[in-house]
Amino acid sequence: xxxxxxxxxxxxASPVFAGEELHMFNWNDYISEEVVADFEKxxxxxxxxxYYSGTEEMMAKLLAGASGYDLVIPTQNAVQALIQQGFxxxxxxxxxxxxxxxxxxxxxxxYDPGNVYSLPYxxxxxxxxxxxxxxxxxxxxxxxxxxxxxxxxxxKIKGKVTVMDDADELFGAALKxxxxxxxxxxxxxxxxxxxxxxxxxxxxxxxxxxxYIKELTVGNxxxxxxxxxxxxxxxxxxxxxxxxxxxxFILPREGxxxxxxxxxxxxxxxxxxxxxxxxxxxxxxxxAAGLSNDVGAGNPNSAALPFINPELKKLTAIFPDxxxxxxxxxxxxxxxxxxxxxNMLWTELKLK
Amino acid sequence: xxxxxCWINTMRKTMQGKAWHKYLLSLPPMVYLLIFFxxxxxxxxxxxxxxxxxxxxxxxxxxxxxxxxxxDLTLENWQRLLGTDIYLRLFLKSVGxxxxxxxxxxxxxxxxxxxxxxxxxxxxxxLLLLVILPFWSNFLVRIYAxxxxxxPVGALTRMLNGLLDLVGGGPVTLMYSPTAMIICLVYVHxxxxxxxxxxxxxxxxxxxxxxxxxxxxxxxxxxxxITWPLSLPGITAGSILVFIPVLGMFAIPDLLGGTNGIxxxxxxxxxxxxxxxxxxxxxxxxxxxxxAVAVVLLGARLGQGRGGRG
Numbered sequence: 001x002x003x004x005x006x007x008x009x010x011x012x013a014s015p016v017f018a019g020e021e022l023h024m025f026n027w028n029d030y031i032s033e034e035v036v037a038d039f040e041k042x043x044x045x046x047x048x049x050x051y052y053s054g055t056e057e058m059m060a061k062l063l064a065g066a067s068g069y070d071l072v073i074p075t076q077n078a079v080q081a082l083i084q085q086g087f088x089x090x091x092x093x094x095x096x097x098x099x100x101x102x103x104x105x106x107x108x109x110x111y112d113p114g115n116v117y118s119l120p121y122x123x124x125x126x127x128x129x130x131x132x133x134x135x136x137x138x139x140x141x142x143x144x145x146x147x148x149x150x151x152x153x154x155x156k157i158k159g160k161v162t163v164m165d166d167a168d169e170l171f172g173a174a175l176k177x178x179x180x181x182x183x184x185x186x187x188x189x190x191x192x193x194x195x196x197x198x199x200x201x202x203x204x205x206x207x208x209x210x211x212y213i214k215e216l217t218v219g220n221x222x223x224x225x226x227x228x229x230x231x232x233x234x235x236x237x238x239x240x241x242x243x244x245x246x247x248x249f250i251l252p253r254e255g256x257x258x259x260x261x262x263x264x265x266x267x268x269x270x271x272x273x274x275x276x277x278x279x280x281x282x283x284x285x286x287x288a289a290g291l292s293n294d295v296g297a298g299n300p301n302s303a304a305l306p307f308i309n310p311e312l313k314k315l316t317a318i319f320p321d322x323x324x325x326x327x328x329x330x331x332x333x334x335x336x337x338x339x340x341x342x343n344m345l346w347t348e349l350k351l352k
Numbered sequence: 353x354x355x356x357x358c359w360i361n362t363m364r365k366t367m368q369g370k371a372w373h374k375y376l377l378s379l380p381p382m383v384y385l386l387i388f389f390x391x392x393x394x395x396x397x398x399x400x401x402x403x404x405x406x407x408x409x410x411x412x413x414x415x416x417x418x419x420x421x422x423x424d425l426t427l428e429n430w431q432r433l434l435g436t437d438i439y440l441r442l443f444l445k446s447v448g449x450x451x452x453x454x455x456x457x458x459x460x461x462x463x464x465x466x467x468x469x470x471x472x473x474x475x476x477x478x479l480l481l482l483v484i485l486p487f488w489s490n491f492l493v494r495i496y497a498x499x500x501x502x503x504p505v506g507a508l509t510r511m512l513n514g515l516l517d518l519v520g521g522g523p524v525t526l527m528y529s530p531t532a533m534i535i536c537l538v539y540v541h542x543x544x545x546x547x548x549x550x551x552x553x554x555x556x557x558x559x560x561x562x563x564x565x566x567x568x569x570x571x572x573x574x575x576x577x578i579t580w581p582l583s584l585p586g587i588t589a590g591s592i593l594v595f596i597p598v599l600g601m602f603a604i605p606d607l608l609g610g611t612n613g614i615x616x617x618x619x620x621x622x623x624x625x626x627x628x629x630x631x632x633x634x635x636x637x638x639x640x641x642x643x644a645v646a647v648v649l650l651g652a653r654l655g656q657g658r659g660g661r662g
Contacts, residue, residue, distance in 0.1 A: 054625075054626075056625050056626040056627075056628070057625055059407075059408060059628065060408065060624060060625045060628060063407065063408040063409055063628070064409075081407045084406075084407060085407050159525055165606070166626075167626060201611050202611070204611050205525075205527070205528045205610060205611070206527075206528040206609070206610045206611060207611060210606075210607070211499070211607075215503075218503065218505060219505055220503050220504045220505055220527065333407070335406055336403075336404040336405065336406050336407075336628075336629065339626075339627045339628060339629060340404070340432075340627060340629055340632070342627070343622060343623070343626065343627040343629065344432075344436075344438075346622070346626075347438055347439075347442070347614075347619055347622070348438050350611075350612070350614040351438055351441055351442060351445070351612075351614060
């Protein structure tokens with residue numbers, strides 16, 4: 001559904017409002033509309049949202065010269081690349097009264113030491129969503145990446161599995177399955193990961209990063225590789241639709257990709273002051289909690305925790321404890337050579 | 353792409369007709385094509401010899417070294433294309449899909465176009481309207497509709513599998529299969545085959561058929577000897593209008609293609625999006641453009657060689 005949404009929003013987003021406007025470029029389904037409405041009321045402005053569904057899509061658009069965005073929500077590796085490109089404005093911390101609410105554990109990361117340009121917004125993990133009943137019927141106990149990579153398990157659920165159509169994410173999962181780091185760029189290791197993917201591929205229905213929420217909730221697909229926030233949505237949708245099955249998700253024991261999304265202001269922003277106001281507003285504990293309650297994202301805001309649905313807080317796939325956190329890795333920005341190698345291996349495996 | 357077709361025709365006619373006013377008339381489209389086709393193609397050609405920028409885009413094409421300006425160009429993008437067979441296989445696969453779609457569109461579109469062309473004026477307009485009706489809703493929305501139809505829990509698949517079960521056949525999956533891709537490719541491109549064919553068939557002189565009948569030619573004989581050869585220009589135009597967009601298609605394989613449904617368009621898109629590798633994306637685009645132009649030239653020759661009024 002994401003692609004349709006993006007297209008629709010592009011049409012609907014045409015401005016008709018006379019007051020101040022804040023143009024935001026965000027992941028789709030990644031903000032609490034209630035919080036946005038509150039902010040609009042308070043600042044007497046309009047938040048114009050534009051969405052993307054993949055880091056590379058966003059980077060391609062920004063680097064191709066798209067301007068006019070006041071606030072962008074990129075993932076950590078994109079922040080690193082955008083900083084190196086000199087694309088981002090330094091954040092004026094003196095204007096941010098809610099800075100103290102941020103969990104120090106998510107600050108001062110290697111992609112932006114000292115958080116000069118970025119502040120954490122929310123985080124997700126890339127994990128496996130599944131249809132509880134169907135897997136139980138097949139006698140499959142989901143615990144590891146083997147669920148999407150091991151042909152012996154896949155045999156029982158052939159044609160009912162989708163994986164992300166994203167080279168970094170899928171290679172990341174395969175590398176983790178093999179015991180390597182998700183950021184491993186050693187050609188030999190990448191080739192091993194490619195071999196794992198090629199062996200599993202005949203059992204998959206498709207590479208799909210755009211509609212797996214729907215496929216899971218309808219029951220077309222029983223196992224999907226995707227973002228944790230999407231899986232929370234799929235679980236809630238299946239519940240709301242009163243299906244005869246439940247959607248659940250699991251963080252594989254080998255570890256997974258952690259995506260830490262951030263708020264940044266591009267140098268080309270037209271309304272930097274308003275963007276800074278919105279950042280501060282979003283860092284207020286109650287507002288920040290909306291991201292977890294409405295979207296199902298993990299929260300890097302300490303003041304938000306008391307406002308978050310306790311059931312959600314218990315899930316280590318969404319709110320990883322220290323032990324789980326140690327198995328998670330963030331993706332690093334890659335250089336042209338690595339991207340080229342990965343794309344070559346990707347094209348190869350897709351043709352196999 | 354139809355623009356190239358027009359351009360080639362214009363060029364051909366300009367060369368033949370020496371009258372300057374024809375040249376003048378073709379000037380605005382020529383300028384348009386120069387700006388929006390020739391210039392970008394040249395930029396792409398240049399980009400294909402440059403290095404990719406570290407974070408996307410292109411690296412500078414010259415270097416300042418010890419006060420001297422040196423060119424920083426490379427053949428490695430082209431070597432990458434030729435150094436392995438995967439891109440050749442990818443091209444062949446895409447051409448395969450395009451040929452298949454074109455043939456099915458032709459087989460399905462011809463009787464349709466003929467029926468419309470031979471029906472009376474009143475129903476003709478209605479039928480034509482029905483052919484173009486799908487254009488009224490967005491392309492992506494229509495593909496998503498197909499995704500619902502193909503879905504394993506959808507009515508079509510369940511009915512099909514119910515019938516197969518009766519005759520003892522195993523269940524089939526429609527979604528994420530080459531069959532689904534071909535069905536959608538045909539569905540989307542059928543009007544592009546029907547409309548030029550109709551335009552051609554509608555102009556045929558029906559007296560020719562009457563004359564042939566008077567001379568004792570049967571139904572099939574009349575078709576093969578008169579209607580078919582006369583309709584060749586229409587078939588050529590329709591085939592080009594179907595073949596070229598299908599060759600570069602990326603949305604349908606993305607949404608419906610399953611694990612093997614990758615076409616050259618997807619890989620080109622990947623170069624500009626995921627890999628941010630503009631030089632290699634340019635290489636692939638140039639190969640695609642050259643293929644398309646070659647097909648148009650071939651079509652133009654075929655359409656010209658065999659008679660008929662198109």
